[in-house]
Amino acid sequence: MFRYELLHVDQNCGARLGRLHTPRGVIELPTFMPVGTCGTVKGMTTDMVEATGSQILLGNTYHLHLRPGESVVKELGGLHKFMGWDKPILTDSGGFQVFSLAQRTVVDEQGATFRSHIDGSKITITPEISVQIQQDLGSDIAMVFDHVIELPSSREKVKDAMDRSIRWAERCRDAHTLESQVQFGILQGGLDESLRIECAKELRQLDFPGYAIGGLSVGEPPPEMYRIIEATTPHMPEDRPRYLMGVGRPEDLLQAVLRGVDMFDCVMPTRNGRNAMAFTDDGFLKMKNAIHERDPRPIQAGMHTPHAELSRGYIRHLFMAKEMLAGMLVSMHNIGYYQRLMTQAREAIAADRFLDFFEERMAGWAGGKSSD
Amino acid sequence: MFRYELLHVDQNCGARLGRLHTPRGVIELPTFMPVGTCGTVKGMTTDMVEATGSQILLGNTYHLHLRPGESVVKELGGLHKFMGWDKPILTDSGGFQVFSLAQRTVVDEQGATFRSHIDGSKITITPEISVQIQQDLGSDIAMVFDHVIELPSSREKVKDAMDRSIRWAERCRDAHTLESQVQFGILQGGLDESLRIECAKELRQLDFPGYAIGGLSVGEPPPEMYRIIEATTPHMPEDRPRYLMGVGRPEDLLQAVLRGVDMFDCVMPTRNGRNAMAFTDDGFLKMKNAIHERDPRPIQAGMHTPHAELSRGYIRHLFMAKEMLAGMLVSMHNIGYYQRLMTQAREAIAADRFLDFFEERMAGWAGGKSSD
Ligand SMILES: [Zn+2]
Ligand SMILES: [Zn+2]
Numbered sequence: 001m002f003r004y005e006l007l008h009v010d011q012n013c014g015a016r017l018g019r020l021h022t023p024r025g026v027i028e029l030p031t032f033m034p035v036g037t038c039g040t041v042k043g044m045t046t047d048m049v050e051a052t053g054s055q056i057l058l059g060n061t062y063h064l065h066l067r068p069g070e071s072v073v074k075e076l077g078g079l080h081k082f083m084g085w086d087k088p089i090l091t092d093s094g095g096f097q098v099f100s101l102a103q104r105t106v107v108d109e110q111g112a113t114f115r116s117h118i119d120g121s122k123i124t125i126t127p128e129i130s131v132q133i134q135q136d137l138g139s140d141i142a143m144v145f146d147h148v149i150e151l152p153s154s155r156e157k158v159k160d161a162m163d164r165s166i167r168w169a170e171r172c173r174d175a176h177t178l179e180s181q182v183q184f185g186i187l188q189g190g191l192d193e194s195l196r197i198e199c200a201k202e203l204r205q206l207d208f209p210g211y212a213i214g215g216l217s218v219g220e221p222p223p224e225m226y227r228i229i230e231a232t233t234p235h236m237p238e239d240r241p242r243y244l245m246g247v248g249r250p251e252d253l254l255q256a257v258l259r260g261v262d263m264f265d266c267v268m269p270t271r272n273g274r275n276a277m278a279f280t281d282d283g284f285l286k287m288k289n290a291i292h293e294r295d296p297r298p299i300q301a302g303m304h305t306p307h308a309e310l311s312r313g314y315i316r317h318l319f320m321a322k323e324m325l326a327g328m329l330v331s332m333h334n335i336g337y338y339q340r341l342m343t344q345a346r347e348a349i350a351a352d353r354f355l356d357f358f359e360e361r362m363a364g365w366a367g368g369k370s371s372d
Numbered sequence: 373m374f375r376y377e378l379l380h381v382d383q384n385c386g387a388r389l390g391r392l393h394t395p396r397g398v399i400e401l402p403t404f405m406p407v408g409t410c411g412t413v414k415g416m417t418t419d420m421v422e423a424t425g426s427q428i429l430l431g432n433t434y435h436l437h438l439r440p441g442e443s444v445v446k447e448l449g450g451l452h453k454f455m456g457w458d459k460p461i462l463t464d465s466g467g468f469q470v471f472s473l474a475q476r477t478v479v480d481e482q483g484a485t486f487r488s489h490i491d492g493s494k495i496t497i498t499p500e501i502s503v504q505i506q507q508d509l510g511s512d513i514a515m516v517f518d519h520v521i522e523l524p525s526s527r528e529k530v531k532d533a534m535d536r537s538i539r540w541a542e543r544c545r546d547a548h549t550l551e552s553q554v555q556f557g558i559l560q561g562g563l564d565e566s567l568r569i570e571c572a573k574e575l576r577q578l579d580f581p582g583y584a585i586g587g588l589s590v591g592e593p594p595p596e597m598y599r600i601i602e603a604t605t606p607h608m609p610e611d612r613p614r615y616l617m618g619v620g621r622p623e624d625l626l627q628a629v630l631r632g633v634d635m636f637d638c639v640m641p642t643r644n645g646r647n648a649m650a651f652t653d654d655g656f657l658k659m660k661n662a663i664h665e666r667d668p669r670p671i672q673a674g675m676h677t678p679h680a681e682l683s684r685g686y687i688r689h690l691f692m693a694k695e696m697l698a699g700m701l702v703s704m705h706n707i708g709y710y711q712r713l714m715t716q717a718r719e720a721i722a723a724d725r726f727l728d729f730f731e732e733r734m735a736g737w738a739g740g741k742s743s744d
Pocket of ligand 1 (some may be wrong): 217246247248265266268320
């Protein structure tokens with residue numbers, strides 16, 4: 001049922017063309033997963049999400065546990081039926097949110113106890129509880145519950161959290177019973193290359209069908225992130241998909257694809273979309289800018305997402321009039337832009353010209369930044 | 373190009389089955405026109421609007437004149453291209469908004485001068501200016517600029533505004549030059565049957581290709597509105613479409629269809645949709661109500677709008693989580709519900725059983741009101 005297929009590695013770099021077979025369909029890699037935090041990709045129907053070329057969504061275990069609760073989702077047929085999306089879904093474990101969004105979080109070997117950011121109620125999530133929640137949600141890919149810490153931290157603190165994450169990963173694996181779902185392990189180790197390598201080695205023993213790089217994009221400079229990715233991917237199994245969690249900007253995606261990463265998720269396309277920032281090959285546009293008032297051009301030529309022909313002038317008008325459609329359309333455009341970038345990346349890898357494509361896009365983004 | 377075709381009148385009441393031929397397509401009557409005030413049906417892409425079965429949209433001249441201005445719309449290709457809707461569009465004249473939404477409105481024989489509700493700037497709209505704005509917008513059907521007053525008012529005041537509206541209608545007709553656009557006249561006369569009949573008679577002389585009943589649904593009790601419609605439609609030409617402006621609730625639509633009205637517009641489906649009120653055959657549902665938490669049923673069975681299969685529990689969750697998608701989905705549901713009602717009405721008229729259909733729906737709405 002679940003199987004990763006490595007189709008080709010670009011001759012000139014680490015970029016991988018792959019395919020992930022799941023019970024709910026095939027996912028062409030590399031790919032971007034739009035984030036459906038609370039059972040919806042913000043501002044988009046699932047028809048709109050599908051029309052962007054998205055192949056798999058991410059759902060947030062922490063948010064869905066708090067509201068509406070996984071028992072409601074399960075009773076209403078599981079997350080796919082609940083939100084009306086029949087393609088694959090990956091759920092995170094709640095680990096990241098417990099350490100970033102929740103309040104008064106206390107960790108011991110058993111798990112994490114914290115206060116809900118919604119109503120202040122006291123909640124405990126252990127590796128076993130995270131597995132149970134994700135099984136009730138019925139996602140296709142579940143993530144192990146990990147101990148995420150802020151960076152920079154001391155090596156001792158980073159190693160301590162990493163070792164706990166490895167023990168928790170094993171407990172997640174042992175607690176897992178849902179046959180239609182697979183689990184991915186998560187590599188930790190902060191910005192320390194030797195710890196990252198050690199973590200990769202330990203987690204390989206647990207034989208997960210996929211591996212993620214976690215604990216990055218938490219405020220460190222992008223070159224630091226690229227350095228860690230570059231040091232880590234060679235120690236990840238070649239025959240398993242590689243997922244960089246919570247990343248990122250279009251340039252971050254290409255930097256990571258270059259180094260052998262296959263999967264991404266980020267709220268940036270939808271969050272920026274609601275905030276009137278639109279991605280293009282020439283950098284981003286601030287759609288409220290008066291320069292767009294009478295501009296008949298589409299945000300980006302050559303897009304295949306619905307309504308891609310609408311003018312910059314119209315989109316600007318919608319933002320000035322505070323119309324919901326403004327954020328809806330630019331969220332859809334941005335996700336469509338990310339998917340187009342991944343499609344172009346796949347085509348480039350197949351032709352062993354990913355480096356050329358990479359340089360071309362980087363030049364466009366760097367040169368156009370002031371054109372908005 | 374523009375032609376009204378009366379197909380059938382129900383044997384047992386005044387309900388009319390008709391067809392409006394326009395350069396941008398055929399409109400089956402009776403029909404409901406979703407309101408796209410500022411160049412968007414709030415919370416819906418034009419794909420979503422089309423999927424509800426909507427055949428024609430309404431655009432607001434007052435709002436578009438204020439923002440972005442008709443010169444921007446014209447420069448960007450006209451209202452159809454601007455908003456990405458290639459089916460027919462009807463624009464109102466601004467008359468109603470000038471007397472309801474604008475501030476410090478002063479009327480003289482020339483026109484109306486007022487302050488913008490957005491930035492307080494001083495604006496004048498005359499019949500000729502309203503015609504020019506609507507021609508720049510490029511709508512398929514334009515409305516004459518009329519003098520709307522609040523009800524109740526003295527007979528003298530009602531007659532004075534009505535007489536001015538008739539003079540303005542003639543000025544609109546004379547100012548009109550756009551061949552691809554037709555103009556509808558608007559009947560005024562308040563709640564006075566004799567004035568309504570007099571107005572109908574006068575406007576028939578001006579030979580408009582369609583006629584609207586204006587100045588209703590401004591706070592009077594619904595039975596008063598039905599009484600005026602019933603007194604007015606027999607005096608409107610049988611071979612022209614009849615449009616009841618700004619109305620209304622599903623029961624108001626059926627009450628008016630019963631009396632020979634063909635076209636409607638109202639913000640209620642979208643406004644209620646954003647406010648978590650969903651229309652059904654058993655009355656409306658308040659979607660935030662806890663009773664829906666684990667309810668797997670769709671809002672209304674038998675709907676063909678996209679995502680109609682989503683559960684009440686999911687929709688409630690989206691409202692509780694304050695997700696944009698909540699208002700988007702229920703707006704789409706509500707407009708789809710109105711269009712389904714109009715489709716069912718057309719089928720009933722064709723079979724001479726509109727009265728049965730009317731009674732059935734009225735009983736459902738009356739009986740179900742407490743079931744939410
Ligand atoms: Zn992110
Ligand atoms: Zn209304």
